[in-house]
Amino acid sequence: MEKINFLEKIKEPIFYITNDVAKGIGLENLLPDYHIICLDDHPLVDYLEKAGVKVFCLERVLKQKNRIFRSTGKIIDHPLVLEYIKKESSGETPQILFFKPSSKIDLICKKFGFNRLGNPSPLNRIFEDKISFYDLCRQEGLPVPEGELTKLAQAENFEETAKKYGLPFVVQFGRGWAGSTTFFVNNENEFAELRRKYPDIPVKITEFIKGITLLNNACIFAGKVLTSPPAMQIPSFPNWTSLAAATCGRQWPAEIGPAKTKEIDALTEKVGRLMAEKGYRGFFGLDFLLEDKTGRIFLSENNARLTASAPFFTKLEIEALNNRKAERLPLTAFHLLSFLDLKEAESLSYLKTEVCGSEIVFRNKEKSALLVKGSFAPGVYTFSQEKLTLKRKDYSFFPLADKEVWLTAAASGRLINPEVEIGRIILNRKILADRSINDPSVFVMVKQVKSLLMLEKC
Numbered sequence: 001m002e003k004i005n006f007l008e009k010i011k012e013p014i015f016y017i018t019n020d021v022a023k024g025i026g027l028e029n030l031l032p033d034y035h036i037i038c039l040d041d042h043p044l045v046d047y048l049e050k051a052g053v054k055v056f057c058l059e060r061v062l063k064q065k066n067r068i069f070r071s072t073g074k075i076i077d078h079p080l081v082l083e084y085i086k087k088e089s090s091g092e093t094p095q096i097l098f099f100k101p102s103s104k105i106d107l108i109c110k111k112f113g114f115n116r117l118g119n120p121s122p123l124n125r126i127f128e129d130k131i132s133f134y135d136l137c138r139q140e141g142l143p144v145p146e147g148e149l150t151k152l153a154q155a156e157n158f159e160e161t162a163k164k165y166g167l168p169f170v171v172q173f174g175r176g177w178a179g180s181t182t183f184f185v186n187n188e189n190e191f192a193e194l195r196r197k198y199p200d201i202p203v204k205i206t207e208f209i210k211g212i213t214l215l216n217n218a219c220i221f222a223g224k225v226l227t228s229p230p231a232m233q234i235p236s237f238p239n240w241t242s243l244a245a246a247t248c249g250r251q252w253p254a255e256i257g258p259a260k261t262k263e264i265d266a267l268t269e270k271v272g273r274l275m276a277e278k279g280y281r282g283f284f285g286l287d288f289l290l291e292d293k294t295g296r297i298f299l300s301e302n303n304a305r306l307t308a309s310a311p312f313f314t315k316l317e318i319e320a321l322n323n324r325k326a327e328r329l330p331l332t333a334f335h336l337l338s339f340l341d342l343k344e345a346e347s348l349s350y351l352k353t354e355v356c357g358s359e360i361v362f363r364n365k366e367k368s369a370l371l372v373k374g375s376f377a378p379g380v381y382t383f384s385q386e387k388l389t390l391k392r393k394d395y396s397f398f399p400l401a402d403k404e405v406w407l408t409a410a411a412s413g414r415l416i417n418p419e420v421e422i423g424r425i426i427l428n429r430k431i432l433a434d435r436s437i438n439d440p441s442v443f444v445m446v447k448q449v450k451s452l453l454m455l456e457k458c
Helices: 004-009 043-050 058-062 072-076 079-089 103-112 121-128 130-139 158-165 188-197 258-277 310-323 331-338 343-347 441-453
Strands: 014-018 034-038 054-057 095-098 147-151 169-173 182-185 202-207 211-221 224-227 231-233 249-252 282-291 297-303 357-363 370-372 379-384 387-392 404-409 421-427 455-457
Touching: 014 072, 014 079, 034 072, 034 079, 043 054, 054 058, 054 079, 058 079, 072 079, 072 095, 072 103, 095 103, 103 121, 121 130, 121 297, 130 147, 130 169, 130 202, 130 297, 158 169, 158 188, 158 202, 182 188, 211 258, 211 331, 224 258, 249 310, 258 282, 258 297, 282 331, 310 331, 310 357, 357 441, 379 441, 387 441, 404 441, 421 441
Parallel strands: 014 034, 014 095, 034 054
Antiparallel strands: 147 202, 169 182, 169 202, 211 224, 211 231, 211 282, 231 249, 249 357, 282 297, 357 421, 370 455, 379 387, 379 404, 404 421
């Protein structure tokens, strides 16, 4: 039987570089020499250190907040971070783990002889860029919404575009995050405004697919495409984001039935094979659209990297595997092993495990930055009689008892830019029914957290 402690064979130090310390949560109890290097000072740093996890918080060392641009490339290039990596490596080759690839990370790793536990940024862009991924899917005959690639200045007029794709139709830029460069065009004025602002930016114009959004995490490891159970994306809610195209978290299971699950698996396998042909390895996540009217599944986006859901999904998997007494590795572990020279790892197999849980993300929906004047203690809470009660200060999402939730929010003194995360709620149950939140208490929780934060417009 494959033991979960196989990761103890990794003797080199692993450094997860991140703005938010919570992004580094997942494998910290399975790796012998794991470090989280974060920018933001946050109470979770204390919780992790108390639990024995090695954390280097740049803002805490500098005794400054909101001074350094929130970028992994900026963090890893800081002299104090480089000094910490060198000191903690003790002559071993540092292994650098990160959320999003960048040319700066590539440069620093090459310059200092670090091993990058992720794909180079040019390879990431081939698949993550919405325009190039859409083009690739069309070339390979993979299902995508009907559309075209153009520049807005060269696109047909509103009437002709609406005739082709109906209303609303969708305009997307190649790059963007959390729905920030996706526009649902409902009328001529909206289209004219986009053309005026962005005449020469390459865009994808497609039909709008009415339905649900799904995600599927996967990993290319030892010539195989490992696929996880799909999740349903939590749709945009006005109190949690200002962007119609944004999602506000995810729920496992997706509850789409075995036939649709099998279809998503097959599409994920096909995309993974195409990626592997170009040298891609490790973690990636695909977004899908499941159309209400026809039941057809369309590929939407490719997050060719560790995904936003990876920390939550990793903890869900570990909890489920422990409950089954199945000594297997979670999907993120195979990402690490894809970039490490451990030949014996190639014989390991991934056990796809059914998991259940929900993660809600609420963001700054204002047009200006918000300053956190109050404070909120992250941890495990109960919610009773319209009131949140802190049960324990804990960085880990699980285990959660019935009626318990895990909550975190931006730290006191933090500046939160528009559409940046304010906080998160994690539950050990499903919260979606017919695309709506079936537990009204979560809206009250968000309201109470924001009230305690005393958010002030800047």
